[in-house]
Amino acid sequence: MNNLKALGRHILVEYYNCDLEILKDPTFIEREMNQAALAAEATVVESKFHHFSPWGVSGAILIAESHLTIHTWPEYGFAAVDFFTCGDLDPWESFAYLEKVLKAEFCESVEIPRGLMAKFREHGGVDRGEMSYKLERKM
Amino acid sequence: MNNLKALGRHILVEYYNCDLEILKDPTFIEREMNQAALAAEATVVESKFHHFSPWGVSGAILIAESHLTIHTWPEYGFAAVDFFTCGDLDPWESFAYLEKVLKAEFCESVEIPRGLMAKFREHGGVDRGEMSYKLERKM
Numbered sequence: 001m002n003n004l005k006a007l008g009r010h011i012l013v014e015y016y017n018c019d020l021e022i023l024k025d026p027t028f029i030e031r032e033m034n035q036a037a038l039a040a041e042a043t044v045v046e047s048k049f050h051h052f053s054p055w056g057v058s059g060a061i062l063i064a065e066s067h068l069t070i071h072t073w074p075e076y077g078f079a080a081v082d083f084f085t086c087g088d089l090d091p092w093e094s095f096a097y098l099e100k101v102l103k104a105e106f107c108e109s110v111e112i113p114r115g116l117m118a119k120f121r122e123h124g125g126v127d128r129g130e131m132s133y134k135l136e137r138k139m
Numbered sequence: 140m141n142n143l144k145a146l147g148r149h150i151l152v153e154y155y156n157c158d159l160e161i162l163k164d165p166t167f168i169e170r171e172m173n174q175a176a177l178a179a180e181a182t183v184v185e186s187k188f189h190h191f192s193p194w195g196v197s198g199a200i201l202i203a204e205s206h207l208t209i210h211t212w213p214e215y216g217f218a219a220v221d222f223f224t225c226g227d228l229d230p231w232e233s234f235a236y237l238e239k240v241l242k243a244e245f246c247e248s249v250e251i252p253r254g255l256m257a258k259f260r261e262h263g264g265v266d267r268g269e270m271s272y273k274l275e276r277k278m
Contacts, residue, residue: 007217007219008219012251014254046189046199048187048201058201058206060187062189062199067199069199069206069223071147071223073254076146077259078146078254105262110251115215115219119247120215123156123245
């Protein structure tokens with residue numbers, strides 16, 4: 001549980017100087033993004049990836065606890081990745097897994113809370129009481 | 140073109156006090172997310188949505204210029220939405236479209252540049268010269 005009392009935790013990551021060949025390989029990227037989801041013990045619901053011409057992979061994985069996305073620019077050795085999780089999952093587990101398999105030399109990241117509960121109360125005009133973390137969202 | 144010289148622009152939005160019935164409707168959400176992509180003149184590549192039990196919709200749209208995602212919590216009247224675009228697209232067009240159709244009373248948003256070019260140069264150790272904006276990424 002995170003202290004900010006938010007529905008979700010969203011990590012945005014810039015992976016620099018990754019292995020260029022890996023970033024071009026849609027099969028590898030899809031498999032390892034799914035493995036990254038599992039590294040955080042997420043429940044994968046849908047996985048959709050696309051290979052661009054001449055290169056570059058984009059993909060999204062819907063998990064019961066929100067999503068993971070990736071966009072690769074092999075020409076810059078760069079990948080922009082998002083890990084958005086709800087509940088007790090730790091998205092940094094996915095982050096660490098992917099950092100290793102992409103062979104990123106550097107990365108920068110920021111975590112942003114999503115769905116702050118105090119703001120539901122503020123904007124809703126009522127105190128809705130203790131809020132659930134949507135763990136029942138699994139299929 | 141954005142002044143920060145980044146590959147992409149990523150808007151994270153919290154839509155509060157939306158129409159509760161709309162947030163429960165997976166068909167509506169998928170259709171309107173696709174319309175939101177088109178509102179920014181994006182090229183839709185893949186669209187994948189999932190309806191949770193008892194309610195809540197998650198979805199991702201891969202566009203040639205990156206992605207849109209949504210997660211709805213009808214019980215809080217809340218939707219967390221991301222608009223990530225590259226090139227000359229204006230993701231705020233998608234934002235404005237969705238704000239209207241979700242009937243959001245309040246929203247909060249932040250724009251984060253993705254893939255800062257100065258950092259490619261810094262981390263890559265070389266000046267890679269003028270960089271393209273991946274408009275050739277279309278299928």
